[in-house]
Amino acid sequence: MSDNSVKTPVAPLRILSLDGFRSMAEKVDKHISASRKAKEEASPDNFSFTGYYKESYLVDASVPRFSSGEAKGIINETIHGTDLFILADISNHYLTYNLHGTENGMSPDDHFQDLKRLIDACNGKARRINVILPLLYEGRQDKRNALESLDCATALQELVQMGVKNVITFDAHDGRIQNAVPLEGFDNFYTSYQFLQALLHTEDGISIEKEDFMVISPDVGGMSRAVFYSNILGVDMGMFYKRRDYSVVNDGKNPIIAHEFLGGDVAGKSVFIVDDMIASGESVLEVAAELKAKKAEKIYISATFGLFTTGFDRFDEAFKEGIIDRVYTTNLIYTPKELIERTYYTNVDVSKYLSLIIDTINHDSSVDGIMNSGGLIRKHLAEYREKCKGTL
Known part of the structure; x- marks a missing residue:
């Protein structure tokens, strides 16, 4: 497990969530806030800037739509010089929008376009942009057979071209998709x-x-x-x-x-x-x-x-x-x-795990310790087996 208590973050942390991931983002935000408050109270001299602990790291942002279905990304507060994490659930079809008077469920394409709109709205002000796509956009279209689109690779390259430095995902259909963006960060975590x-x-x-x-x-x-x-x-x-x-x-x-x-x-x-x-x-x-x-x-x-x-x-x-x-x-x-x-x-x-991932990357620490869960699992299994012996 990485120790973030003695490292200075790469920049002040901010978290921007698309609407489809809001409830999870709020849980993650509370975990990080509680963790940092405890760290700051225990070792106040380890932190080089004010604002390390905040009650909330969430950014006020929205993607309003016109009745034609067109939309725009708006960020309602400064993100200048921050280490920005943008969270998106591209599978949430329960969100809807109005198109010429008809209510439409949001598709993965709609969510991905909204993600790009918010990256665009950053206007180069954030020091670093990290995108968290737990379910990787077009993750099942990760390889090409004959004449067909290579959607996942194209999407990752699009994000990198827009200035994204790290892409974080979970249980990618094929982790080798990271080869599409070999010069930028790509982390694939498991649960x-x-x-x-x-x-x-x-x-x-x-x-x-x-x-x-x-x-x-x-x-x-x-x-x-x-x-x-x-x-x-x-x-x-x-x-x-x-x-x-x-x-x-x-x-x-x-x-x-x-x-x-x-x-x-x-x-x-x-x-x-x-x-x-x-x-x-x-x-x-x-x-x-x-x-x-x-x-x-x-x-x-x-x-x-x-x-x-x-x-x-x-x-x-x-x-x-x-x-x-x-x-x-x-x-x-x-x-x-x-x-x-x-x-x-x-x-x-998985909110606590995701909060640890964000906190670790914000401190520019290695994620190897949290990516490799073998030690934690063995410890938990040993405790469980010992408990089961006691009940025999």
């Missing part, structure tokens, strides 16, 4: 510790020993994620291979013909399915059904981003039928109230 912490809290008493527990990757692309969990927990892992019909394209993707399981016996075990996102959820629920047919005892699904693009009915039915036991996603994107209220769902709070 493994927060997910395991949530699992052990909600399923208190669950056995995480090799004979009782197994980690599953729903596809080949997420295998490295499952390997990490498997190694740190000391349990077996399995994965599914998606056989697709590449002669057909439905909704921009090739339909899955079958899920082929590669792994050991799951009978009687609790299985932890780990993925980067839930879109429609069709694929992960088919995987869960396959595992239940193979006599898995409990099935837990975790995904950093819960989009639920076709609603929650399929998950409600799977829970009712006993196929799944719990679903975990983070608050790195907007989570609707109707999902939070479902008994099988747990929203994993």
Whole structure:
């Protein structure tokens, strides 16, 4: 863990949030404010400028729209000489705007344009601009096959050309996308510790020993994620291979013909399915059904981003039928109230982790300590296992 108490920040910290990420930004802001107040009170001589501690670091900004759908970014206070962090949730379709009298849900394209408008509004006044896109814009369009757009790389290059020095994201679909902007900062963080912490809290008493527990990757692309969990927990892992019909394209993707399981016996075990996102959820629920047919005892699904693009009915039915036991996603994107209220769902709070990331980068400290969560996980697992021994 990096020690920021003895380093001077690169510049005064300010946080600018787009409307779609406002509730999360407010949580992050409170964490940073509380942390810095404690540091300043404990070691007042370590800080070289006033304003290190503020009650709030949030910047007053907005992106008003005309009835034609056009918009402009406005920053209502000075950001001169600051280390500015701009936070955006490009998936929040619950926000709407008026277009010729019709209410429209905001698309990822709309959010990304608003992000660029606010960067443009900075007018070169900030000392450094950092952009936090937890769900990377066009992250699934990260490589080119034949004649098609390379949207994610183009977007990252656009941000850099506008003066952005650091891009921070979580669980990128393919971390190699950072090669699109090799001369600027790009950090890809993972939420493994927060997910395991949530699992052990909600399923208190669950056995995480090799004979009782197994980690599953729903596809080949997420295998490295499952390997990490498997190694740190000391349990077996399995994965599914998606056989697709590449002669057909439905909704921009090739339909899955079958899920082929590669792994050991799951009978009687609790299985932890780990993925980067839930879109429609069709694929992960088919995987869960396959595992239940193979006599898995409990099935837990975790995904950093819960989009639920076709609603929650399929998950409600799977829970009712006993196929799944719990679903975990983070608050790195907007989570609707109707999902939070479902008994099988747990929203994993990552606000404290994000506040630590911002605070560390603002101090120009290495993020290696907070990026590598292995030590924290091992400590938490040891404490959990010791507690479980005491209850036997």
